[in-house]
């Protein structure tokens with residue numbers, strides 16, 4: 001097995017960092033990694049905003065309910081799905097903006113942004129740094145956009161906090177491959193036969209170092225998706241110019 005795959009198998013989200021800021025050299029390497037991924041039609045539809053301003057970071061920390069590890073970390077980035085560049089190109093050329101406003105364009109930008117972030121995350125872990133994605137910024141996505149001065153056709157998707165880990169959690173067991181990987185045809189029975197995984201996760205949640213719980217993966221997912229989350233995201237996307245068609 002390559003050392004990279006071994007590193008990836010040991011990924012854990014880190015929520016407890018040293019206060020040490022990352023050096024410019026390290027930050028530069030992380031950005032290069034984020035920019036190096038594949039990009040649908042090479043549209044490179046993302047921007048990365050490092051938040052260094054204490055007041056902005058404090059407010060984002062509060063919004064995301066992840067204060068400790070957004071405030072005390074090595075660096076904090078917001079990953080923005082970004083079709084604003086393309087909007088200005090179309091406007092200059094006198095063309096309709098319909099091509100960047102639809103759901104397909106938004107999906108393209110979202111995928112590009114996620115690829116960039118995960119490349120940064122893997123690069124950070126290769127430098128023995130820890131990371132945690134912060135989707136909590138979407139608790140008030142409009143305010144985060146305002147704080148960062150984001151124009152139309154941009155969406156702040158998530159933050160990424162990167163720093164020197166103080167403590168680390170146990171690796172979370174992933175779905176068995178039989179539940180998640182298929183050949184040629186989706187197998188509805190295999191995909192949803194979660195008994196074995198639920199037993200494994202019940203054991204994990206009951207015995208992990210912190211925040212022990214009597215639950216399993218199915219119970220957690222049922223609870224999570226039993227309510228509609230962040231309905232304001234859709235109205236924000238429309239306000240940013242996306243039609244969602």
Ligand SMILES: Cc1cc2nc3c(=O)[nH]c(=O)nc-3n(C[C@H](O)[C@H](O)[C@H](O)COP(=O)(O)O)c2cc1C
Nearest residue numbers: 011012013015064066132133134135136137158172
């Ligand atoms: C897009 C995205 C958003 C996330 N948002 C948060 C967050 O706001 N706060 C947090 O503590 N963890 C967040 N996480 C981390 C997940 O909870 C974590 O990846 C998951 O529980 C699996 O654990 P692991 O990363 O330690 O393997 C997020 C992960 C992703 C991919």
